[in-house]
Amino acid sequence: MRVIVDLTRCQGYGQCAFLAPDVFTMNGEEALLYDTDADEAQREHVLRAAAACPVQAIHLDRMATQHRGMRTGAVVSPPVDDGFRKTGRIVIVGASLAGARAAGVLRRDGFTGSLTLIGDEPYEPYDRPPLSKQVLVGRVPADHTLLPRLREVDAEWLPGVAAAGLDLAARTVRLSDGREVGFDRVLIATGARARPWPNPEEAALDGVLPLRTIEEASSLRERLAARPRRVLVIGAGFTGSEVASVCRDLDLPVTVVERGPAPLVGALGGVIGDVAADMQRAHGVDLRCGVTVEALEGDADGRFRAARLSDGSTVEADVAVVALGAIRNVEWLRDSGLAAGVWGVACDAGCRAVDINGLVTDDVFVAGDVARFPHPVYNFQFMTLEHWGNAVAQAEIAAHNMLSDQAHRWPHLSLPVFWSNQFGTSIKSVGVPTFADEVVIAHGSVEERRFVALYGYRGRLTAAVTFDRAMWLEFYQGLIERAAPFPPDFRATDRPETLRPVPAEVPERLEATQVTVMVTGHDPAERRATLVHGDR
Amino acid sequence: MAPSSVFEQILDYSHRADPYSLYAELRRTPVARQEDGTYVVSGYKEIVALLHDPRISSDRRNLARPPGSEEGATGLPGFISTDPPVHDRLRRLAMRHFGPPHSPHRIENLRPELILIVRNLIDGVADRTRIDIVDDIAYPFPVTVICRLLGVPREDESRFHVWADAIAESIGPGEADRAERERRRTDAQRELGQYLGGLAEERRKNLGDDLLSGLISYEGPDGAMSPADVAVTGSLLLVAGHETTVNLITNGTLTLLRHPELIQRLRDEPDLVIYTVEELLRYEPPVHFISSRVALEDIEIAGTTIPKGAPIALALAAGSRDPEHVAEPDRFIPDRRYNEHLGFGAGIHYCFGAPLARLEAQIALSELARRLQNPRLVTDPPPYRPSAGLRGPRHLLIEVDGVTQTTP
Numbered sequence: 001m002r003v004i005v006d007l008t009r010c011q012g013y014g015q016c017a018f019l020a021p022d023v024f025t026m027n028g029e030e031a032l033l034y035d036t037d038a039d040e041a042q043r044e045h046v047l048r049a050a051a052a053c054p055v056q057a058i059h060l061d062r063m064a065t066q067h068r069g070m071r072t073g074a075v076v077s078p079p080v081d082d083g084f085r086k087t088g089r090i091v092i093v094g095a096s097l098a099g100a101r102a103a104g105v106l107r108r109d110g111f112t113g114s115l116t117l118i119g120d121e122p123y124e125p126y127d128r129p130p131l132s133k134q135v136l137v138g139r140v141p142a143d144h145t146l147l148p149r150l151r152e153v154d155a156e157w158l159p160g161v162a163a164a165g166l167d168l169a170a171r172t173v174r175l176s177d178g179r180e181v182g183f184d185r186v187l188i189a190t191g192a193r194a195r196p197w198p199n200p201e202e203a204a205l206d207g208v209l210p211l212r213t214i215e216e217a218s219s220l221r222e223r224l225a226a227r228p229r230r231v232l233v234i235g236a237g238f239t240g241s242e243v244a245s246v247c248r249d250l251d252l253p254v255t256v257v258e259r260g261p262a263p264l265v266g267a268l269g270g271v272i273g274d275v276a277a278d279m280q281r282a283h284g285v286d287l288r289c290g291v292t293v294e295a296l297e298g299d300a301d302g303r304f305r306a307a308r309l310s311d312g313s314t315v316e317a318d319v320a321v322v323a324l325g326a327i328r329n330v331e332w333l334r335d336s337g338l339a340a341g342v343w344g345v346a347c348d349a350g351c352r353a354v355d356i357n358g359l360v361t362d363d364v365f366v367a368g369d370v371a372r373f374p375h376p377v378y379n380f381q382f383m384t385l386e387h388w389g390n391a392v393a394q395a396e397i398a399a400h401n402m403l404s405d406q407a408h409r410w411p412h413l414s415l416p417v418f419w420s421n422q423f424g425t426s427i428k429s430v431g432v433p434t435f436a437d438e439v440v441i442a443h444g445s446v447e448e449r450r451f452v453a454l455y456g457y458r459g460r461l462t463a464a465v466t467f468d469r470a471m472w473l474e475f476y477q478g479l480i481e482r483a484a485p486f487p488p489d490f491r492a493t494d495r496p497e498t499l500r501p502v503p504a505e506v507p508e509r510l511e512a513t514q515v516t517v518m519v520t521g522h523d524p525a526e527r528r529a530t531l532v533h534g535d536r
Numbered sequence: 537m538a539p540s541s542v543f544e545q546i547l548d549y550s551h552r553a554d555p556y557s558l559y560a561e562l563r564r565t566p567v568a569r570q571e572d573g574t575y576v577v578s579g580y581k582e583i584v585a586l587l588h589d590p591r592i593s594s595d596r597r598n599l600a601r602p603p604g605s606e607e608g609a610t611g612l613p614g615f616i617s618t619d620p621p622v623h624d625r626l627r628r629l630a631m632r633h634f635g636p637p638h639s640p641h642r643i644e645n646l647r648p649e650l651i652l653i654v655r656n657l658i659d660g661v662a663d664r665t666r667i668d669i670v671d672d673i674a675y676p677f678p679v680t681v682i683c684r685l686l687g688v689p690r691e692d693e694s695r696f697h698v699w700a701d702a703i704a705e706s707i708g709p710g711e712a713d714r715a716e717r718e719r720r721r722t723d724a725q726r727e728l729g730q731y732l733g734g735l736a737e738e739r740r741k742n743l744g745d746d747l748l749s750g751l752i753s754y755e756g757p758d759g760a761m762s763p764a765d766v767a768v769t770g771s772l773l774l775v776a777g778h779e780t781t782v783n784l785i786t787n788g789t790l791t792l793l794r795h796p797e798l799i800q801r802l803r804d805e806p807d808l809v810i811y812t813v814e815e816l817l818r819y820e821p822p823v824h825f826i827s828s829r830v831a832l833e834d835i836e837i838a839g840t841t842i843p844k845g846a847p848i849a850l851a852l853a854a855g856s857r858d859p860e861h862v863a864e865p866d867r868f869i870p871d872r873r874y875n876e877h878l879g880f881g882a883g884i885h886y887c888f889g890a891p892l893a894r895l896e897a898q899i900a901l902s903e904l905a906r907r908l909q910n911p912r913l914v915t916d917p918p919p920y921r922p923s924a925g926l927r928g929p930r931h932l933l934i935e936v937d938g939v940t941q942t943t944p
Contacts, residue, residue: 017636018643018891026636029628044807045644051810052894054882056874443590444621471883475588490833491844492590494620 001046002061002148003038004127007419008389009057011470012426019052020045028424029450030468033137036130037144062148084184085403088113091173091181092155093163094189094329095119097127098368098391098398102187103153105399115155116181118173120162123214129388131217132242133421137249138225142218163190166336168364184363185402188333188345188353189395191369192326192386197234202296207304208320211239220321224250228318231255232307234293236263238420240323241276245422248283255286255315257293257307260507267418268429270505271439272453272465275446283423288313296320326386328370334533338364341531344372344384349411351398356517357529367391367398373412377481378435378462387418415477419470425449428470430477431463438501440487443494444469452476455504456486543570547710547924553917555824555924556866559854567840572711575831575842578854580861580878582838586850587826587883591833593619594885598830600845612707613725614772616885617828623884625758630769633750634685635891643891646681650896653680654903655942662939666914669932673904674785675778678896682777685892686770687739687746692731696774699728704779708925709827709849725771732774733767747773773889781893783822783928785900788813790932791820791868792905793913798870802905809902812870813894817856817879819868824853825925826881852878853927909937 003023005016012030016023023042024034038046050058090106092099095117103117119125126145134140158175165174166188172180194210197203207228209220224231224247231247233240236258247254260266262273263280280287292310299305306316333340338361339354340346345366346354351373353364366373368391374380397412404410419428433439436455444451444467452472455463461484464476479488487499521527542561545551551558559578562568566579577583586592594617615626632638654677661667679697683690702724706717736752743749751766761769792798802808829848834841842848856877857865880887887893904911914933921930 013886014636015891017640019894021636021640021644025640028637047807048810048894048898051814051875052891054876054880054886056876450624471588472590475585475590478585490591492832493593494590494624 001038001040001043002146003034003036003046004059004148005032005034006057006059006392007032007129007421008392008417009055010419011055011473012468013054015052015054016049016058020049024049027421028426028468030426030470031421031424032426033134033139033421035144036127036134036140037146059148084113085110086112088184089116089182090114090185090187090402091116091118091183092187092189093118093166093173094187094191094368094370095121095125095157095159096189096191096368096391097125097147097388098191098395099187099189100125100147100153101392101395102189102367102399102402103155105396106402107153107155109400109403111403113184115153116183117155117157118161118163118175118181119157119159120176121213122160124159126214128212131214132211132239133246135217136221136224136243136246138221142214142221145214163332166333166338166364168337168361171363186364187398187402188364188366188370189368189391189398190329190332192328194322195324195327197296197320197322197324199296202298203322204302205296205298205304205320206302207318208296208322210322211243212326220319223319224252228252230315230317230319232257232293232315232317232320233323234307234320235323235325236260236276236280236287236289237266237323237325238264238418238422240321241280242420242422243321243323244280244285245283248285248423253286255288255317256280257291257309257315258287258289259292261289261505263287263289265505266434266507268433268465269436269439269455269507271502272433273505275449275467279423279425279449326369328384330370339531343382344370346372346382349374349376349413350401350409351394351412352401356531365398365402367394375432376411376413377415377483378432381435383416383432385416385418387416389417390414415480417473417477425467426470427465427467428473429463429465430473431455431461431480433463433465433504434506435462436504436506438486439504440499440501441496442488442499443472443492454486454488456501459486460484461486461488541571543568543574543576543710547708549920549922552920552922552924552927555853555927556857559851559857562851562854563858565840567838567842569840570710574709574711574847574849575840576709576849576851577837578851578858579838580855580858583850583852583855583878584882585837586829586835586848587881587885589835591831591835592848593830593832594623594828595619596828596830596847598832598845599847600843612703612772612775612828613729613768615769616772616776620884626761626765626769627884627888629754629758629761629765630747630751630773630888632754632756633747634888643895646685646892647895647899649684650681650899651903653677654900658903658907658939659942662941664939665935665937667908667934667936669789669904669934670782670786670929671931673900674782674789674932677785677900678781678893679778681892681896682774685747686773686777687744687748688732688735688770688774696728696731699724699731700775700779703728703775704926705921705923707827708923709825709851710924711847728771728774729767732770733763736763736766736770776887777889777892779926780822780889781896783926784813784816784893784897786929786932787820787822788816788897788901789904789934790913790916790918790929791816792901793911793934794916795868795870796912799905799908799911801870802902806902808871809898809905811872811875812901813897814875814877814879815868815870815872816897818862818872818875818877819857821853821856821877821879822926822928823879823881823887824851824927826850826852826885827925852881907940907942908934909940911936 017026023038125147162176164176194212230253233256263276265273295308330340347366369386372384393414401409450468453465516532562578706721827849831842880890918929
């Protein structure tokens with residue numbers, strides 16, 4: 001049976017691991033690992049576990065489309081009176097978490113028109129987070145990570161075919177095989193892919209692997225199972241750190257090379273990054289920070305064998321995992337007239353796409369990793385979030401708004417939430433930790449790696465990060481939403497005598513955009529923006 | 537005499553059999569100050585918020601007391617009355633021998649034994665047509681289990697039963713008679729602590745695979761438990777392990793007999809009991825109040841400010857029937873899904889023994905449903921135990937046409 005745990009909700013109560021210990025295991029105090037495709041013989045145990053979850057985060061076979069509370073009925077939106085809800089045509093481009101969920105929500109909320117899902121992968125929608133954890137460690141085969149069906153979504157599904165273009169005037173999506181699919185409204189949910197190693201010859205060496213898809217996870221798992229002499233992980237973001245953690249679980253020597261001063265700095269800043277660095281080293285990772293990989297070297301048979309680093313050293317290894325982040329899948333939108341670039345596809349808080357002039361469109365919606373949206377809580381800054389929880393929440397909003405008129409649309413206002421399980425520790429975050437100038441340890445102990453860290457920007461609380469302290473996260477989420485002061489000024493349990501905020505050491509974010517906007521025309525009716533590709 | 541408040545009526549024994557309509561009244565003000573200074577919280581979302589609020593303490597030494605007033609006892613024994621980091625350390629040290637991550641199969645492995653104990657207890661009443669569910673099944677079952685798990689001799693039950701009862705009866709919301717209740721509890725607590733301390737002392741010479749042996753002998757990154765901590769932790773687990781599950785099983789049987797069509801459904805649908813027990817924990821839970829929390833700061837919630845130092849009582853059973861949270865809250869729906877209830881509390885003090893209680897209730901109720909022939913209540917409502925906090929029948933007399941033999 002298909003099992004999925006909404007780890008955004010999971011607080012590490014461990015009830016499932018008591019009641020179905022062969023399916024759910026606690027890896028440390030709060031980090032949960034589970035079989036995504038449990039044996040039918042475990043059925044009764046899994047039912048017990050799911051029923052017992054105090055936050056009802058476990059979904060079996062189907063996925064509830066309403067997360068909060070017990071009111072699981074459909075949220076009835078007022079019908080759009082143009083008949084669209086009955087006979088309209090919706091096309092969803094991208095059949096992963098966001099696309100699949102949006103499809104389910106559309107049907108749940110009463111859309112009975114034609115629904116088409118286009119996905120470039122040959123699989124049903126699957127869940128990616130387990131790929132770098134349960135799958136790599138060898139507990140679950142990579143192709144056993146399919147998402148529970150939202151419900152038997154009545155949709156035409158076109159697997160294994162990529163979208164190649166979007167024609168807004170003709171209202172068609174062009175497919176890579178030349179077919180065209182017409183729509184009245186379209187949802188762009190094409191997500192992102194692993195950023196490849198920049199040197200194509202080196203990237204082609206046998207043993208150099210990215211990690212994002214089922215195939216990539218399968219290949220990497222095979223390599224790890226063959227017990228390489230050493231694994232090199234390039235990049236210590238969340239994926240790279242989780243791969244390193246799995247290597248240590250498997251007792252494989254691993255070297256992590258990170259350009260920045262510490263792991264996870266891009267997401268959590270330098271202070272907590274240092275904690276992550278200590279954690280990696282305590283688990284036997286050979287961690288090299290402030291260093292880059294200059295070249296990957298192969299042997300005569302084209303097998304990867306060593307990497308040359310910027311500090312002049314060489315790392316001999318049989319496998320190199322390229323964990324350099326993601327590239328958003330926007331190339332197919334190049335001539336669409338939408339504001340699509342390496343930053344993603346710009347949209348408003350209601351998931352409606354923005355065109356290159358910065359105007360909001362009516363019938364084109366965006367959700368998931370590819371969406372770049374303004375967040376009112378963070379000074380209306382545009383952000384793209386590669387988080388599971390964001391894909392789910394944004395897909396709900398997008399689907400709702402696709403069926404609603406202007407007066408009934410909802411804004412996507414949920415705070416970013418993410419988690420990572422590594423080195424037997426559950427790391428969770430709410431808010432935007434990089435939107436900060438200071439950070440303070442508010443509860444617990446950094447030495448024990450059980451703590452709550454709070455982030456503030458100009459005296460306002462903007463994010464909270466927990467290491468094995470997930471139960472306190474929601475409280476701070478509430479404070480962030482109410483723009484509470486930073487540092488907190490109240491007495492609380494497990495709090496140091498005095499709070500000592502320190503600089504957050506958040507990286508400057510200057511992205512190479514590879515696209516330049518030029519404006520032409522003088523008369524307001526004629527002024528238009530154009531995108532010029534390539535950095536200048 | 538002034539008409540008594542809703543809260544006072546709830547505390548009054550005459551409303552023990554059905555406090556639920558009073559809970560509905562209580563919820564009209566989800567956070568309400570009482571005459572005695574207690575802030576009673578009855579809305580689901582407010583209770584959940586406070587159970588996850590680090591400005592709430594479980595240590596009653598944080599109460600603001602008027603100058604000159606006497607210091608009372610400090611609440612129940614063990615980590616239930618402590619805050620992090622002390623709480624977390626003691627709970628981890630106890631959990632190590634009880635559940636994941638270090639002993640994940642412990643409870644699941646007990647299952648065959650649990651089934652056997654229940655079957656034997658039912659066999660014991662097979663020749664009777666009148667059964668007291670409390671004395672014959674619901675009490676002896678969890679007591680036998682917690683004794684085996686902890687490593688406490690079952691034959692000592694008559695000794696510790698008195699102390700455990702005295703402690704359980706002293707638990708409840710309200711400050712008016714608290715000093716008196718705590719005085720009564722202190723003696724029982726001391727005696728129970730001494731009993732378990734003595735037992736631990738003996739066990740030290742002859743360690744087994746029981747929990748007590750684990751508490752005594754383990755030493756790791758969290759250090760070791762002191763003999764005093766072993767005694768209070770053992771006391772807590774012994775009291776909690778047999779004063780609550782009895783109510784869950786008895787309330788469950790009572791609810792089934794009030795909905796007799798369910799008995800056949802439980803026989804026909806083996807998975808149903810899983811959801812039925814969750815619904816019981818929502819609809820007729822054993823623990824109605826958490827009555828020992830204190831505000832460390834002024835806390836604004838639901839339009840009220842709970843002042844620093846004020847005692848807080850969380851009406852879990854009222855929260856689990858909050859119509860803002862759950863549809864048809866006063867209907868017992870045995871297969872209700874996505875059932876988020878407060879039966880075991882929430883947050884860091886979430887019931888330590890919840891997995892065991894669940895398994896015990898599931899096994900007891902399915903065995904009773906399967907084997908009792910035409911069971912019916914003799915009196916409805918049954919007589920209740922005095923506590924408003926740990927609420928359940930003192931006895932539950934039923935009549936049956938017979939008892940079906942166990943089929944292998």
